[in-house]
Amino acid sequence: MPFGLSKRSGLTKLAGSKSTHRLATYEEEIAPMGHKPLSRFPVPRLSELPEDIRAQILAVQERTGFVPNVFLVLAHRPEEFRAFMAHHEALMEKDSGLTKAEREMIVVTTSAVNNCAYCVIAHGAILRLRSKQPLLADQLAINYRHADITTRQRTMLDFAVKVCRDAANLDEDDFAPLRAQGFSNEDIWDIGALAAFFALSNRMASLTGMWPNEEFYTLGRTPGSGQKKAPGPQTRTAKKATRRPKSAPQ
Amino acid sequence: MPFGLSKRSGLTKLAGSKSTHRLATYEEEIAPMGHKPLSRFPVPRLSELPEDIRAQILAVQERTGFVPNVFLVLAHRPEEFRAFMAHHEALMEKDSGLTKAEREMIVVTTSAVNNCAYCVIAHGAILRLRSKQPLLADQLAINYRHADITTRQRTMLDFAVKVCRDAANLDEDDFAPLRAQGFSNEDIWDIGALAAFFALSNRMASLTGMWPNEEFYTLGRTPGSGQKKAPGPQTRTAKKATRRPKSAPQ
Amino acid sequence: MPFGLSKRSGLTKLAGSKSTHRLATYEEEIAPMGHKPLSRFPVPRLSELPEDIRAQILAVQERTGFVPNVFLVLAHRPEEFRAFMAHHEALMEKDSGLTKAEREMIVVTTSAVNNCAYCVIAHGAILRLRSKQPLLADQLAINYRHADITTRQRTMLDFAVKVCRDAANLDEDDFAPLRAQGFSNEDIWDIGALAAFFALSNRMASLTGMWPNEEFYTLGRTPGSGQKKAPGPQTRTAKKATRRPKSAPQ
Amino acid sequence: MPFGLSKRSGLTKLAGSKSTHRLATYEEEIAPMGHKPLSRFPVPRLSELPEDIRAQILAVQERTGFVPNVFLVLAHRPEEFRAFMAHHEALMEKDSGLTKAEREMIVVTTSAVNNCAYCVIAHGAILRLRSKQPLLADQLAINYRHADITTRQRTMLDFAVKVCRDAANLDEDDFAPLRAQGFSNEDIWDIGALAAFFALSNRMASLTGMWPNEEFYTLGRTPGSGQKKAPGPQTRTAKKATRRPKSAPQ
Amino acid sequence: MPFGLSKRSGLTKLAGSKSTHRLATYEEEIAPMGHKPLSRFPVPRLSELPEDIRAQILAVQERTGFVPNVFLVLAHRPEEFRAFMAHHEALMEKDSGLTKAEREMIVVTTSAVNNCAYCVIAHGAILRLRSKQPLLADQLAINYRHADITTRQRTMLDFAVKVCRDAANLDEDDFAPLRAQGFSNEDIWDIGALAAFFALSNRMASLTGMWPNEEFYTLGRTPGSGQKKAPGPQTRTAKKATRRPKSAPQ
Amino acid sequence: MPFGLSKRSGLTKLAGSKSTHRLATYEEEIAPMGHKPLSRFPVPRLSELPEDIRAQILAVQERTGFVPNVFLVLAHRPEEFRAFMAHHEALMEKDSGLTKAEREMIVVTTSAVNNCAYCVIAHGAILRLRSKQPLLADQLAINYRHADITTRQRTMLDFAVKVCRDAANLDEDDFAPLRAQGFSNEDIWDIGALAAFFALSNRMASLTGMWPNEEFYTLGRTPGSGQKKAPGPQTRTAKKATRRPKSAPQ
Secondary structure, eight states, X not given: OXXXXXXTOSOOOOXXXXXXXXXXXXXXXXXXXXXXXXXXXXXXOGGGSXXXXXXXXXXXXXXXXXXOHHHHHHTTSHHHHHHHXXXXXXXXXXXXXXXHHHHHHHHHHHHHHTTOHXXXXXXXXXXXXXXXXXXXXXXXXXXXGGSSOOHHHHHHHHHHHHHHHHGGGOOHHHHHHHHHTTOOHHHHHHHHHHHXXXXXXXXXXXXXTOOOOHHHHHTTSSTTTTOSSOOSSTTTTHHHHTXXXXXXXX | OOOOOSTTSSOOOOTTOOHXXXXXXXXXXXXXXXXXXXXXXXXXXXXXXXXXXXXXXXXXXXXXXXXXXXXXXXXXXXXXXXXXXXXXXXXXXXXXXXXXHHHXXXXXXXXXXXXXXXXXXXXXXXXXXXXXXXXXXXXXXXXXXXXXXXXXXXXXXXXXXXXXXXXXXXXXXXHHHHHHXXXXXXXXXXXXXXXXXXXXXXXXXXXXXOOOOHHHHHTTOSTTTTSSSOOSSSSTTHHHHTOOOTTOOO | OOOOOSTTSSOOOXXXXXXXXXXXXXXXXXXXXXXXXXXXXXXOOGGGSOHHHXXXXXXXXXXHSXXXXXXXXXXXXXXXXHHHHHHHHHHHTSOOSSOHHHHHHHHHHHHXXXXXXXXXXXXXXXXXXXXXXXXXXXXXXXXXXXXXXXXXXXXXXXXXXXXXXXXXXXXXXXHHHHHHTTOOHHHHHXXXXXXXXXXXXXXXXXXXXXXXXXXXXXXXXXXXXXXXXXXXXXXXXXXXXXXXXXXXXX | OOOOOSTTSSOOOOTTOOHHXXXXXXXXXXXOBTTBOSOSSOOOOGGGSOHHHHHHHHHHHHHHSSOOHHHHHHTTXXXXXXXXXXXXXXXXXXXXXXXXXXXXXXXXXXXXXXXXXXXXXXXXXXXXHHHOOTTHHHHHHHHGGGXXXXXXXXXXXXXXXXXXXXXXXXXXXXXXXXXXTTOOHHHHHHHHHHHHHHHHHHHHHHHHTOOOOTHHHHTTOSTTTTSXXXXXXXXXXXXXXXXOOTXXXX | OOOOOSTTSSOOOOTTOOHHHHHHHHHHHTSOBTTBOSOSSOOOOGGGSOHHHHHHHHHHHHHHSSXXXXXXXXXXXXXXXXXXXXXHHHHHTSOOSSOHHHHHHHHHHHHHHXXXXXXXXXXXXXXXXXXXXXXXXXXXXXXXXXXXXXHXXXXXXXXXXXXXXXXXXXXXXXXXXXXXXXXXXXXXXXXXHHHHHHHHHXXXXXXXXXXXXXXXXXXXXXXXXXXXXXXXXXXXXXXXTTOOOTXXXX | OOOOOSTTSSOOOXXXXXXXXXXXXXXXXXXXXXXXXXXXXOOOOGGGSOHHHHHHHHHHHHHHSSOOHHHHHHTTSHHHHHHHHHHHHHHHTSOOSSOHHHHHHXXXXXXXXXXXXXXXXXXXXXXXXXXXXXXXXXXXXXXXXXXXXXXXXXXXXXXXXXXXXXXXXXXXXXXXXXXXXXXXXXXXXXXXXXXXXXXHHHHHHHHHXXXXXXXXXXXXXXXXXXXXXXXXXXXXXXXXXTOOOTTOOO
């Protein structure tokens, strides 16, 4: 289970969208998808939430134009919500030897192994935005072994999938190919820790039965999509792409 | 492995496209995707093909605007090609108690179970065109159990997945829910035979290493796509995204 | 699901057998085995069939002395029947770098992995006739890894079983051993395409619940069985290979 | 791994067969099958064996006409041999609510689940002899769920396969169907204990790499086989192999 | 991967233990177990850690008498450490419809399914302390289906194991038995969220290769263990149960 | 399913223990554990047993201080009991290239793979006594790949687990590492035969539903345990249970 809305994400606010509209959106999202509710558990109203969580959600909406459902669903448990979001931030947003696109590749691939619709579709969108490769997320979602990726990326994903599926059998033979591809110790921790975190996320999505926002399905599929302007080279323009109020806590 | 290009498919030719251009397209398609060739086996030139197969391929290109890669790859073996295409036609195009969209649901779902990128992406496109539900294919590709489908469709797909994965254990307990949902004997044959045929197709795609045409990734994702008139206000940007000629047959 | 009855099969017509007897056989076959009917779906009478299919079935009966059940069961859908039989013929009967016995080894082995009684027993009979190794089919049916075969054959079957079971994970490491054993590109296509075709066949057999003709269980088990004299080179003497006494009960 | 040669087995000694011939047979059996030796471990000569084991083997040969390979291979460890044979005798030969044919059905079915060629082929022969159903063993060897058996037998085999494959998950839900079919507590112990014993046997066969005697492949396949009158010339030793005294209980 | 050392845990501080001794313990723990280091990644020295984490670790040591290895290993990444510990605290320490012993049962059982030695052994110790049932942890670690637990607990663990192993297939049939046993919505979230959190924890333990402190193996096994005085009849003296004599060697 | 009580086991009789007390123990053991009976099948009274079995059980009790439940449960079938115990003795007690502790390592590891509580807990105790490594059994029970063992032991256990889980795929590649570690042919037979025997034992334990004696959980966990001096008050019977004569070989 993921969310694609941190400070530097590509999901920037729509020019001219009204914030009054956004609150409405929040409550509307709780309405069921077809015959299914958004969660098997209660979804809190904005007014019921602790102040810090409400502010965090409004900031996301401001930036992104909508509130990813994972925020609505996990807010049911504020303490767990805070730990979850802090953990996610620590793994996805910090500086790392892995690019943000590579980290999203790990999320999409392992979430697909776990058949988690929320995470594959939401993070698939973010991967398209971050990688500028509109086909990659769909390829990883079906079979990363046949995706159009480099040998280095394949090695990274093989390891992530091993952690996802069969961590108990990890041994030195699994680490050697990563080192041969130049991944540092810190990179390897990142790969493994992302696979481990989404082992948790995928299960929370399945437990609650959350489903992805409709917006995620199409974001980033076409050259201009999801952005006010075409960004420049992937990570360099990140700072402006996702303007956020200074005070926004994550 | 699939193809979405029979006479009555939704992949109609683009108004004004040049047929001279199309031959060029055929040969160009043989070029590798990134670092991967289109097939592990030789891909014949149009001029080398038996007349009936060449005509069939040109007709597809005329209707669709491009030649789905499965035609190029399987044409290596003309006799097998003819049997394969006749079998596909018999299952996908004839009158049936199943709608064409339902048949594509079976293809996408079982091909996803088999992690077959070609079939999921190509038939995902056709499913979007035929069902007018732009989100459905992605949901089925990740986890049909959590897709926004009816109980009847879920029953149909449970049976198809059983045939796909574990046909040797089929017994009367698998047929009863189908009958309870009103599927006839002929419908049940269709469901099972489609799952069986794509067991073959998926394996041929994996054997040859074919990958889907880029066009399939985006077809039918927005309201106007694959349709004569813009549908209702499904998403914001849909209307312009998929302009198609009025005359397009489905 | 298989059938062993093509023109050049080892199941040749009995000298002097009466065709009047054979028609009776056709209808009789539709009677249930013990408490189980021949198919979960309607089995057409000979008189109801399209002329080309009726002729094909009578020819098989003429050559073989009985009609393999797969003909009776699949004839329910004439178009699918024609495509299926043409596909089978294209793979099993054409010239190939694989001997016909090797092709039957692939069929028996992958059908056993799929626990398909019809295909293992029917093609097991044909394998005995074609290989002149009366023990081989039973060995392959239980565990091909422990069968009395050559390293080259083991490599061929390892690949076929990978296609059967886990085609989505095929990669270059699976092709290298085949090349090291001298298999050509065309041979490799044949091995993979046979495994793919029987992925379909096995599932049709399971879907319909067809069971093998009793004749298949014993064909080719004893030195004299199915043959007047020891044949020379495998396929050339097929015509005489299966003469049976007039009185032969079925 | 099994053997079909206990005192009351259907493989009774041929009147008039020469014991001098039999000793020769014993030593000859140690010769490799094709390129494979009879065992990965030393196979003792008759003269090296403890007296009780030698006598037991000669008695088997006397009764059966040949020495099943399991005797030759396991005799390498006399103490384990004695315990193994006593255990087998206790389960297969004593009075029981299960017929001997039913017990052989359990052996063939679970050994097939374990892909054990020795046990499936050797006990398949015994099952043919004991059940007088020449097709049953082959059906069970491929897929017992599709064999021509009664509901009661299906229930028995479902339980045996559960013990074979997934004993750790046995619970009351597995026992209830047995009781509903009229199996007593003692019958249930027999079913489970047979599956457990062949879990051991199958693994010993795999460990040693033993293969079945050629005689087992054809025993009991034809109407006369296993009966008083010698069948036609099935195999070299067949004539002597299948005669049985009138009084032989089954 | 777990730790059993939060403020309210049963692992309370030794009366009079010296904090000078504790620092030594911290550094000593980094020494390898036999031939294996404590982590595949760097383990920080206490003096290198951020003040809040150092204080947290010293407090644990003060209470427990030793520092569980999970603290040492995860401190390598302070931000992830804080989120992980906050998440753990939120799930394990708050008020809940589940007792703390029940929560530990979930941890031990799902960690055993994941073959995670650290979590099974560390939380096994805590379970013994909290449940006062010295045999329960070992039973759950091997096969919770055969443990001496109530039907309600079995239902709870069945659900937890489903989340652990196969969350993508969760459906209403999995929730119904929980409701039938009286678990509330909040209880169900707790069960699922614990299984999800330990999906993460177990993978971090495998990734880093951490192993459990020796102390965990024996804690809570005997009536007097973890206590200053021997309690009376096992379950009666729970309150005092974890005080330990100064001299207690581990 | 195991028992740790043969003549030369580490569970030797306590000097001066009273046999009158022991008989009482025998009958008491038949009482249920919590809500579960000792076996799904009848457990014979001592007075009903054949003389040799009664003597064997009394001798065990004399040596060990209690009667392991496997004796009580399997005595229901005297002939099978005798064969089982003789087989166990042949494998566990004879001279071998493997130490007794190594043999117990195989038992604990493969029984854990089979999730067999009786065998893991009973043989875990014996392993602690024989190896003098109080942590080893718990490590093997959870994940032998992460246990603190030598490369040679890891190789031994890899092979044992292959026999346990997937014997049908054993091939020369599985034997080579054993030979490289210096295991002789006889050692390899021992490793494989132990895994095979406990495939039987584990299934009998699951079939009968037997559970381990409480004594096994704690035996050998503390330094003095299993040694000449009585440990602290571990369990009611502990004092007598663990004293051993100096000369006791391990």
